[in-house]
Amino acid sequence: MDDEKKAISVPVANGPVGLTIMIGEGQLGASTVFRGNQPLVRGGVVIADLNLGDGAKLRGTNIVVESIVNDISTHTNRMSVTYVVSNNGRRLTPVVVPHVVTTEGQLCRFQTSITFTV
């Protein structure tokens, strides 16, 4: 199984912080968001606007998003997972983590750590 690891630092201000996770390229998949060992949410191809709490409390902490993406596409072996953090309703720059599987029908494990900073 392929593996894609990424660490992201996101500066957040006081106020509500949200997270959207999208599996792209038309591929199937599922994601779980963990805080420590505790799963915050389990979702499918899209987890939209997950409320992570207030930025003031999040700074200095991190969450881990674990996704398994399945190559169901007959057009491409490309895969991607896009992470969009929002703060006070404002969407920050999306981070796209790409991958290409070399074997048809393969799956890839995406592990992305998002650390909230000042």
Place this chain on the structure above:
Amino acid sequence: MPLSNQHHVHGLAMRTHPGLVTLLICAALAPDAAAQTTVNDLKAPSSPAVTILGTSPTTIEQPDTPQAVVFNLASSIADAGGIPQNYAMQVTPYWLRSQPELLFSSYIRPTIAQSIARSFAVSVATADWTQGTGKSAEDLGSRLAVGFGTVVIPGSLDPAYDTIAKGIQADNHKLIDLLRAKSDAPKTAEPRLAALKVAAAEQRKQFEAAKEVDVLVRTYVQLSETEGAIARINADVARMVSDLDAQITPLQASIVKRTLDLQKLNVKRLGLALSVAGAWSGRSPNDVIGRTASERLGLWFTPSYKTQIGGTSGSSDEAALSSRALTALGVVRYLSDRTDGSNAWDVGGRLVFEISGSIAVSGEAVGRWNDGNSAEESTWRAVGIVETRLADNAYLFASFGRDFTEEEQERSLVSIIGINFGFGKKPTVTLDQ
């Protein structure tokens, strides 16, 4: 790829004319390119530029990035020192770039506009333009072709598709948990191991420093017990990892198998579908592009309707992939040859009965109306085909009927009141490509 003359060149073909039996045995299976469609095929061609030229390039280049397109063209032109001969390339512009915003739901159920945009493919092909054969052949220049193809209506997914997809997603979550448990297994033991290692180091010091026999014995026993505890924890972790691997490996294999089944179901679509293709070819005297003159023009409209027989397949991927299906395939085709001024419209259809995943029976009838300067009158062709899959890349087929013209009847596996057998690498009637 029914009834194309390329099927002559591979496997075993037996032709039966009234009163005459001819057995043709060819040495080897055909290369993949031999399975290209011809202008007479009922389906819209997968590479229209190649089809309109009527050539069989050994490969059709399919670059999947803009850089690869440029590199491929540049290297082919450089290698040939001009227009490359017997070259073919097909690109699907939409898939040349990454599509991180394309979601699964939209990919599998596109609107008509989305389907056209995502499946729109452009093909280019070249061939040598010669007159005469053998040593007397004269090189006149090059033949060039450009074509396009797109799926306007892709058809509907098997009802089992969504059930299988949901099952995969549920198992993805199980896999995430198992993989985390596996990577966490050593970590859960780390605090206990760290404490025991500190204790062991201390006990080792005491043992080495001991001078009294009873202290020596006591520290030795303590050290042995601590080292034993470390070994037991390490063994427990190894056992835990091994147990998790025993769950992860089959789960992963099952997910991959069902993912491949989804790919097959995405191609084996049901209901109404419509494909459109077109191609133009020209001749360039002495390879001078500026003097290129039109040669042929072709347009294909291929509507089809596929239904499962015996109800829907339910939730099983095996059942969905092996169920009986009936497909009605229509064709409206326009072919214009500027070199002789002939124009032909073909209108017809085919009925395909997929008895199982590996056996299909089909019958087709196509009428041809010639106009312009064509010397031929309107004609027709009617063919029946029985086909069975022997292995992944081997098909046994039998066909009978009549083709449009005497010439085509001679070239193809179809003969007047004849029957033909052959082995091929590609299916002749499968509609799922």
